[in-house]
Amino acid sequence: MKSDLKPDVCVVGLGYIGLPTAAIIARAGCKVQGIDVSQKVVDTINRGEIHIEEVDLDGLVHGVVSRGLLSASTTIAPADVFVIAVPTPFDKDHAPDISYVLAAGRSVAPVLKAGDVVILESTSPVGTTEQLRDFIAELRPDLKCPGLTRETPDISIAYCPERVLPGRILEELTNNDRSIGGISPRCARKALAFYKRFVRGACVTTDARSAEMTKLVENAYRDVNIAFANELSIVADSMGLDVWEVIRLANRHPRVNILQPGPGVGGHCIAVDPWFIVHGAPEATPLIRTARGVNDGKIRHVIAKAEELVAAHPDARVACLGLAFKANIDDFRESPARLVAATLARRFGHRIHVVEPYAAELPIEFTDTGASLIDLDTALEDCDILVVLVDHDVFRVVPLAERSGKLVYDTRGIWPDQPRAAEQREPGLRLAS
Numbered sequence: 001m002k003s004d005l006k007p008d009v010c011v012v013g014l015g016y017i018g019l020p021t022a023a024i025i026a027r028a029g030c031k032v033q034g035i036d037v038s039q040k041v042v043d044t045i046n047r048g049e050i051h052i053e054e055v056d057l058d059g060l061v062h063g064v065v066s067r068g069l070l071s072a073s074t075t076i077a078p079a080d081v082f083v084i085a086v087p088t089p090f091d092k093d094h095a096p097d098i099s100y101v102l103a104a105g106r107s108v109a110p111v112l113k114a115g116d117v118v119i120l121e122s123t124s125p126v127g128t129t130e131q132l133r134d135f136i137a138e139l140r141p142d143l144k145c146p147g148l149t150r151e152t153p154d155i156s157i158a159y160c161p162e163r164v165l166p167g168r169i170l171e172e173l174t175n176n177d178r179s180i181g182g183i184s185p186r187c188a189r190k191a192l193a194f195y196k197r198f199v200r201g202a203c204v205t206t207d208a209r210s211a212e213m214t215k216l217v218e219n220a221y222r223d224v225n226i227a228f229a230n231e232l233s234i235v236a237d238s239m240g241l242d243v244w245e246v247i248r249l250a251n252r253h254p255r256v257n258i259l260q261p262g263p264g265v266g267g268h269c270i271a272v273d274p275w276f277i278v279h280g281a282p283e284a285t286p287l288i289r290t291a292r293g294v295n296d297g298k299i300r301h302v303i304a305k306a307e308e309l310v311a312a313h314p315d316a317r318v319a320c321l322g323l324a325f326k327a328n329i330d331d332f333r334e335s336p337a338r339l340v341a342a343t344l345a346r347r348f349g350h351r352i353h354v355v356e357p358y359a360a361e362l363p364i365e366f367t368d369t370g371a372s373l374i375d376l377d378t379a380l381e382d383c384d385i386l387v388v389l390v391d392h393d394v395f396r397v398v399p400l401a402e403r404s405g406k407l408v409y410d411t412r413g414i415w416p417d418q419p420r421a422a423e424q425r426e427p428g429l430r431l432a433s
Contacts, residue, residue, distance in 0.1 A: 005197065006030050007080035007117075012104045014041055014072060016052055016268075016331060017121065017162050018085035020169045023057065025083075026064035028198040033079065034072040035107070045072040053330035053358055054169050078111045081194050084132075085121045085162075087268070094275040096125045105132045109139040114154040117190050121162055123215050123269065125276040129159040129208040133183055146183040158182040158191035159208040161215035166267075166329040177201040181211025219273035220288050225259050226270070227291035230298040233261035237305075244413040263389050263411040264299035264336025266325025271295070271334040299336045302411055303343050306387050309409055310348055316407070319379035320344060322390020323356040323363070330358035337389035338363060344387070345371035355379045357394055388412050 006029050011022040014036040026032040036042055044051045048062040064070040086100040101122055108118060118136070120129050130147070136157070137145040146153040159181040164172040178195055180203055182188025188205035195203050206214075229247070236243035247258045265271045274292050278285045310318055325335035332338050342365045345352040350370035354362060362373050376394060379386070380402045388395060391412040400417050408418050 007194070008078075009033070009081045009083065010035060010076060010079035010108075011083045011085060012076070012107065013084065013086035013100075013122075014045060015085070015087070016054070016166070016169070017164070018083075019045070019050065019052065019061070020054060020057055020164075020173055021083060021085055021121070021162070022070055023060045023064055024170065024173050024198050026067075026069035027060060030069070030197070032064075032070045033077055034070065035074065035076050036072060037074065039074055042072040042074055045070070055167055056170055060170065076107045076111055078113065080115070081117045081119065082108050082112075083119050083121055084108070088122045088124050088128075088272075089268075090272060090275050090279075095279055096276050098124060098128050098131065101128060101132060102135055105135045106139065109136050112136070112140060112143060112155055114143070117156045117158070117187075117194060119157075119191050119194070120159045123161055123219075123273055123276075124159070124212055126209050126212045126216070126280055128212060129157060129181070129183065133157045146187050153184070153186070156182070156184075156187040156190040157208075158187045159211045160191060160195065161211065163215070163218060166326065166331055174199060175201050178203045179206060179211045179214050180204065181206045181208035181214075183208050213277075216273045216277050219270045220277055220291075223265060223270050223274045223295060224287060224291040226261075226265055227294040229259045229261040230264070231294050232258070234298065234301055237301075244416060260413060261298070261411075262336070263302040263340055265295040266333065266335040266337070267331065268333045271325075299339055302336070302389075303340050306340060306344055306409055307347060309385060309387075309407065310344060310351070313385060313407065316351070316384035317353065317382055318344065318348065318351055318385040318387060319353045319355055319374070319383035320387045320389055321355050321376075321379070321395050322388070322392055323354060324358055324390050324392070327391045328358075328393055332359075332363060338365075340387070340389055341371075342366055342369075345369035353379060353383060355395075356390075357392060385409070388414060 009025050009030045009032045011018050012035045014034045022032045022034045041051050048065040050058050050061050084104045086104050089097050091097055120132055133145055137148055143154045144151055146157055160178055163176055178199055180188055180191045192203050192205055233243040236246060243261060250256050250258055274288045278289050320341040323332050323335060323338045323341060325331055341354055345366050346369055352371040353374045355374060355376050385407045388410040391414045396414045
């Protein structure tokens with residue numbers, strides 16, 4: 001690595017984490033090359049533009065590209081630090097797929113030289129960093145790799161997962177604490193020196209396997225706690241109770257902090273990462289597995305309730321509010337809202353309309369269903385049933401007067417002032433007077 005404290009950096013993967021990470025590193029004065037398999041993404045970034053929605057990212061990318069600190073390519077080039085930020089999905093049996101990580105390792109290996117640092121940021125099952133090391137060692141037998149030699153290694157390999165909230169990614173990449181796990185303590189120190197260039201939060205070193213597990217535990221913790229709230233909402237449904245009121249009152253206890261229920265759990269972290277723990281220890285994870293089942297089951301519960309409501313009003317026009325997996329972002333990955341809306345569209349066709357301010361068109365699964373994408377004003381004027389699936393700010397501020405006379409199935413609890421329908425006992429279903 002260069003001694004001037006400004007190494008050349010290569011970021012492999014320019015998605016929701018890779019691009020903001022590359023931009024933050026470039027802002028710190030390092031020359032960064034971003035690598036992506038999509039020529040469209042590469043061309044967009046090289047124009048100083050962005051292909052994802054994230055607060056303040058457009059201005060940052062434009063600035064660092066204009067200054068010559070960030071460029072993008074489909075072809076990898078030599079660098080001093082390589083940051084891998086590619087997807088790690090799971091298959092139909094919930095087994096983790098690290099093929100994108102290994103493909104990134106295959107692309108990086110030919111350009112590695114003595115002194116380089118390779119850092120994996122992708123959320124990964126325990127042991128993935130070591131697998132990446134073994135793969136690089138196989139491809140580059142001329143390089144001494146950490147943990148496989150008694151001599152001083154030629155390269156350093158570490159794991160450092162992100163822990164960011166969409167909509168606050170730039171702030172949290174800079175200010176959140178980071179867990180940096182090295183294949184060896186030397187590797188961890190090399191990675192630590194790199195992250196301290198642009199991270200203000202505490203950087204804590206550990207071994208790679210512990211850092212991998214830490215990331216999975218953080219998201220599994222959230223999943224288990226959301227599952228409690230979602231299960232509670234189903235219990236409240238069966239008892240004719242308003243779950244939002246129950247949670248509000250219970251949270252007045254000084255040691256109780258129940259999360260808010262919703263139509264399920266989405267995104268590429270909380271809905272995915274717990275399965276990596278289950279896959280690694282299937283006999284030891286009944287709670288984590290059950291929480292995943294509860295949260296997936298909540299999606300089916302919402303679909304059933306929404307279908308019942310729409311079927312009971314055959315002439316009603318329906319607006320599904322939101323497709324994103326959480327509020328105020330354009331990320332639809334693993335989104336329960338998207339699944340609910342698409343299921344309704346397949347059954348009820350042209351009666352279903354979708355309001356999603358962060359989408360220019362409906363996803364592919366809506367093709368040939370007859371459903372349409374409309375704006376919020378049109379939905380409030382023309383639709384008789386509102387199914388709230390995402391708590392976007394623009395939905396929250398709709399006043400009661402504009403919801404008057406409409407049936408509302410509010411899975412997010414954003415309209416506590418909505419009067420209950422006298423004939424309904426579903427806490428999320430309310431009819432404005």
